[in-house]
Ligand SMILES: Cc1ncc(C[n+]2csc(CCOP(=O)(O)OP(=O)(O)O)c2C)c(N)n1
């Protein structure tokens with residue numbers, strides 16, 4: 007064993023191969039097992055926009071404390087084909103392990119990058135075949151991985167029993183045998199192993215969840231009972247999650263004919279009094295723009311989740327990016343009040359969707375929740391979720407008693423007299439609450455108008471609604487001393503890598519602080535402005551090509567001369583090194 | 597109980613004098629009152645166009661949505677509160693042009709609602725352009741040499757693709773239209789009423805007189821069987837689609853009873869609290 011590896015705070019493992027070959031399930035089996043044991047994991051899936059033949063990999067970072075990012079480098083690479091070696095070898099570090107399937111890949115070409123990698127050929131496919139079914143090669147691989155990190159093969163038994171419960175004893179035993187065979191082969195042929203970090207979580211306690219699952223379950227807990235959506239990577243999993251959990255609580259899911267319909271159905275559902283949402287990604291969001299304006303002017307609550315991916319058009323459908331920020335904030339014709347929330351982690355997605363529903367109903371306007379593929383489809387260990395922390399607050403719905411007091415036919419749905427601009431709404435079925443929700447400009451009872459005076463008043467009323475909303479109440483993350491030179495700013499999921507870059511820069515002796523914006527619109531101008539004022543230099547980490555967050559900061563708070571963009575738009579998540587290098591002036595790709 | 601008066605609003609409708617849409621409004625008001633519906637238990641979703649204004653002139657809850665988008669909005673309303681009477685209304689441009697995709701899917705799903713299309717074979721509100729139901733050769737501002745397109749056949753489309761109630765009515769016959777609306781609302785499932793509703797300002801071809809001359813009224817056919825799909829298609833074919841009455845009707849499962857998560861009580865009336873053991877089960881699914 008190489009010296010020093012004992013001190014690893016984390017261990018990174020990756021399995022890769024041709025798409026459609028069970029790479030994901032190999033990764034899942036390994037990850038779920040370790041999660042159940044009490045390790046903290048972050049699992050990232052890399053895949054391509056084709057079903058068979060592309061390259062896919064599944065990377066797991068195992069740590070002693072919660073982690074939100076899969077890490078820049080790699081300790082163990084499990085390769086089912088040459089392409090996996092070619093595309094991932096550069097991540098391996100000194101003393102790492104490369105296991106490859108030598109059944110078909112008789113002589114793997116190992117690049118020489120001047121580092122010491124322990125190469126372990128194992129006939130994974132052949133072993134599985136001998137056991138009766140080549141499909142079990144993922145179990146053989148899991149067994150070998152288990153030996154490489156010093157675990158006993160029995161740790162997998164519970165997971166195997168769960169997966170194959172319905173298929174019977176024989177299948178369960180065969181899979182257990184496959185794991186043992188992989189384990190034994192590694193033990194008998196190779197004598198180096200890497201040690202796992204200390205295990206700090208309780209067994210069978212940690213949850214293992216994606217951002218998409220966080221959204222689905224958070225929405226359910228927040229009282230959402232209707233999801234209308236149209237399939238699109240990487241948002242479709244929100245539909246799957248809703249399908250798995252909503253129906254038990256009377257929640258309904260409809261696969262609409264397109265995103266236009268999905269968004270309008272969600273508007274209809276909200277109008278009818280049920281918390282309703284739609285989930286999509288970039289191209290779908292573009293189709294919803296007309297409906298977004300309708301929700302704004304008719305003052306109908308609406309929640310849209312945009313799991314961003316690489317754009318424009320169908321751009322990079324299976325890759326991550328944060329380039330819909332401008333569309334979320336400015337998209338659609340005309341002017342409406344809206345709120346854009348950008349949670350930073352999977353568990354925050356769970357908690358923050360409650361704000362989306364509460365705000366949508368309070369301010370009667372669209373609320374867009376912007377996540378991205380990196381957060382949406384990556385899985386992470388979470389010590390616990392507190393469902394009790396989610397509050398349902400629907401107080402802008404008028405009561406039946408109040409409606410009784412109003413003269414019949416006189417309910418002013420769009421009452422101009424309220425100070426806040428928020429006029430309580432009625433729900434169809436409520437007596438005396440009749441009104442017409444209108445996409446056309448209208449007067450107080452919901453009748454179309456065109457006179458300039460009413461138009462201006464109504465426009466002002468709508469725009470007034472958000473004046474009382476302080477985005478920093480909901481969320482802004484700040485870490486750092488009172489005094490600092492360098493300020494790092496990001497929004498959404500880049501929190502993970504910025505946080506680690508921040509730690510690293512601090513260790514290097516830099517006076518640095520980290521601010522992560524979680525509500526990007528209305529922009530938390532005051533707090534961001536105050537922190538930027540203190541800094542000598544501000545680095546805005548933007549997962550897009552044009553620095554959309556930087557532009558927004560410039561527009562909202564100024565300080566143009568202090569701001570520098572750290573950009574990335576190649577489809578992959580930021581690495582910590584890229585951010586550190588960006589700050590140290592070495593160029594992102596140094 | 598609600599009366600006709602309850603379905604009226606104080607605001608006067610702004611359609612041109614003689615516009616067919618007045619009759620559609622009057623018939624819907626009469627039908628709703630006759631059926632004893634309470635206006636607060638009814639939602640009228642409309643699109644854009646002269647036709648779209650109907651929701652503002654009708655005394656129930658309403659949603660004046662977007663051009664061509666009545667059906668998804670109405671679907672969202674209906675699926676979340678199936679105790680409501682949901683009616684969608686729009687024009688031929690609205691429903692068969694920009695909105696034809698939604699039309700196909702709402703009827704395929706058999707959403708329990710009534711969809712009234714005020715078909716004047718022209719775009720009214722945008723001042724007289726060719727519509728998807730304009731006949732071949734129809735001259736308008738956008739087809740000065742006469743339309744080169746075949747018209748959409750909405751009623752046939754609805755029958756073939758799964759609407760469970762298909763009828764046509766004519767603004768020149770308010771009595772028949774009222775009766776058809778009553779039947780359509782009473783019908784459980786997606787009901788299409790294609791209502792011939794002449795535009796007196798821009799369509800000088802398909803006038804009241806033209807319709808009167810061409811209409812084949814099924815009410816006058818003693819042995820017409822609306823459950824016979826092929827007979828329905830044949831009668832439409834034989835009479836250039838200008839047929840009024842209930843053309844086709846069938847019983848089939850409605851979407852809100854068949855969809856995932858279907859509940860007896862409407863969604864809007866459900867309790868939202870999650871019990872502790874349910875939360876634990878959800879957590880377990882993530883371990
Ligand atoms: C997206 C969009 N495109 C175009 C329009 C303009 N527009 C308003 S009404 C209308 C046509 C209405 O015709 P029809 O639906 O036949 O109703 P009618 O006015 O004849 O009753 C059009 C094209 C619009 N409102 N929205």
Ligand code: SF4
Nearest residue numbers: 612615646720795796
């Ligand atoms: S333009 Fe035609 S459709 Fe519009 S109100 Fe006048 S007559 Fe009716």
